[in-house]
Amino acid sequence: MAPCSRGRTIARRHNHRVFQTALLVLLLLAVLVALGAQFGLFAGPMPRDLGTRDGRLKPPAMTPSSVSSQARLYPDHPQRAYAQIEPLPVTGGGPQTLERLRRIAEGLPGAKVARSDPGYLHVLFVSGWLRRVDDCEFWFDPRAGVIQVRSASRLRRRDFGANRARVEQIRALLAAG
Secondary structure, rough: OOHHHHHHHHHHHHHHHHHHHHHHHHHHHHHHHHHHHOOOOOOOOOOOOOEEOOOOOOOOOOOOEEEOOOHHOOOOOOOHHHHEOOOOOOOOOOOOHHHHHHHHOOOOEEEEEEEEEEOEEEEEEEEOOEEEHHHEEEEEEOOEEEEEEEEEOOOOOOOOHHHHHHHHHHHHHHOOO
């Protein structure tokens, strides 16, 4: 075997080992991410400031990852325009509408009711294999006669319209009866 040919063979074996090692590292990383997701690593902690205070739900997130029917109450908020969504209509009384919303939400993929009171509903939506959690709140606003809604991602900085699409899906199901 010529010296040049032997050097290429050694280099190929070395490159093959490097490739195998890199592939193994990537595979292990993927397994760790999948395991982490199953154990709630990407769920994020439960927010402690949900619910209503002084007739308001929590403000929209500081990043484009939430929607709120009360976004216009925060005129200086940087995500006010992105977050603005219309409240849901009340049909047959506030508590009855919230009960209908609870039943609708329970029929959606990944939904889990975290809290259900006569005037307030908090639903968790777990999405995808990373098991990310979005918090969706519904509050009967007796003054306005509507259901105020806020839906926000816990960890994502951008939700690519997922919360808006979910609220609009719920709105359509509510209207359909």
